[in-house]
Amino acid sequence: MNKKALIHIVYILLITLLAGIFFNISNPNRIQFVANEKRVDFSASDSLLNALRIQDSLQKAADSLLKLSGSREDSLRLALEKHKQDSILAANKTDSLKRIQDSVNAANQKKEDSIKNAQNQVTEIVKPVDIKIDFAKALFDKKYRFLDARDAADFNAGHIQGAMNIPFHEIEKYKDRLNDLPKDQVYVTYCSAACDVSIDMAYYMAKMGFKKVYIFHGGWDEWKAAGYPAN
Amino acid sequence: MKKLFENKYITIAARIILGAVFMYASFDKMAHPEAFANIIDNYHLLPYQLVNGLAIFLPWLELITGLLLITGTWVRASLMIYTALLVVFIIALSQALLRGLDISCGCFSVNPSSTSEVWLRIIEDIILLAVSILMLKYSPIDKKNLTENNNLINQTN
Structure with missing residues (x-):
């Protein structure tokens, strides 16, 4: 490789460097000479994500309550068959079932509210x-x-x-x-x-x-x- | 091939074509440095600290190299840079193709919607690289060589 060509390469690189710097400084679309780190920030606090998490946990809670109520219903049915004469006990069991049903309804309502809230926040x-x-x-x-x-x-x-x-x-x-x-x-x-x-x-x-x-x-x-x- | 690239007119035509390609390629990149930086970043080849610098200086290197080739100034040095740049471009495009990166080439336009088949660009660059290497090897690109060549032609005539 001849020496003259190498010197010319150095000149070309220097001209490029100067032209690039001056042009970038004067360019309205200029960019930083060193870019900021591009980070992928997987959201942990997104409103919709949180709502879906709440919904998931509420769904699990509702499922377990329904399961519980189902098993209670079964036991009640057995109790009713075995002890038809014991009407007071049956009434108590029905009350407890009603309470469980109410709590399931409340959980479902809460779930719907949290989803609605999240959807309202979407526009922000x-x-x-x-x-x-x-x-x-x-x-x-x-x-x-x-x-x-x-x-x-x-x-x-x-x-x-x-x-x-x-x-x-x-x-x-x-x-x-x-x-x-x-x-x-x-x-x-x-x-x-x-x-x-x-x-x-x-x-x-x-x-x-x-x-x-x-x-x-x-x-x-x-x-x-x-x-x-x-x- | 040697004879072909020793021809003065072929050399001038090749210089102008090579130079024009690089000059044309530099304009859009210079006008939109941010978009070009994004395209460089998409190649996943460089650390993020170097991406913007390359987006700023590479179009100027292309422009100046192209200009020097067209005007016939510092031709050997320009061809050396030209060859090195084409090798880098071919490597970058090939690795993107092999890795299956779904990216915009950024060769002549920074518009992401510009349709550019990467393999087609690689072929183009290989052709330019071949011309550039042949010129470096055979063409009377230095003034001294040009004079000697002209003298030889005159003597023959």
């Missing part, structure tokens, strides 16, 4: 939220809309059940699909596992005014591996 959040598969499944179970950001060929090869395909690489072409969606609803974006189009699309949607967008990071690969509903 704009920044997309990073989620893992457990929460994605919970949102799927609540019938929220999943948006597949992969290309049509990948989508057709397999996707989360009921998902809508909006290939982010052709977003201008599919923008109308996004425009048709109500902006105050909950959406979950995903792609495959090693990809970023779901993140790009979520932020694109947030900029469009969508109020609640979740990014399912495990994507189609993790969903498929878990054996969850797919088309």
Whole structure:
């Protein structure tokens, strides 16, 4: 390698460095010279996530109460058959059953209220939220809309059940699909596992005014591996 | 091939084509550094600290290299940088293809909706790389060589 060429390379690199610095400083679209760390913050305090957790625990409590009431009912039936003459005892048992039924109803009411509250809070959040598969499944179970950001060929090869395909690489072409969606609803974006189009699309949607967008990071690969509903 | 790249006019045409490609590729990246930084980040090759720096300086390196090639200034040095950049681009694109990364190339446009088949870009870059290497090897790209070459042609005539 000749020495002159090496000196010229150094000159070219220096000119590049200076031009880059001056242009970036004067550019209205300038960026930081050193980027901030891009962190995926899987939400632990999201309102809807909390509501679904509460709902889950309440559901378990309600199930156990119903089970308890069922077993009590069985024992009551036996008692009634064996001791038909003991009407006072039967009345007491009926009272206790009624109380259990009331507590189940109260638990169900509380569950509905917490979901309603969470849905009311939905409009407050704009920044997309990073989620893992457990929460994605919970949102799927609540019938929220999943948006597949992969290309049509990948989508057709397999996707989360009921998902809508909006290939982010052709977003201008599919923008109308996004425009048709109500902006105050909950959406979950995903792609495959090693990809970023779901993140790009979520932020694109947030900029469009969508109020609640979740990014399912495990994507189609993790969903498929878990054996969850797919088309 | 040697004879072909020793031809003055072929060399000039090749320089202009190589330079124009790099210059064209640099414009959109310079105008949208943030979008280009996102594209670089999507390749998952560099630590995040280096991504913005590369997004700022790489388009300028492309522009200056392209400009020098077209004007015929510091041609050997420009071709060396050109060759090195193309090798890096080919490696980056190939690893993305092999890893199945669903990304936008960012080769000529930073628009994520720009349709660009990665394998097609790799082929393009390989062709440019071949031309660049052949020029480095055979072309009379230094002024001294050019003069010697012209003298030889004159003597032959």
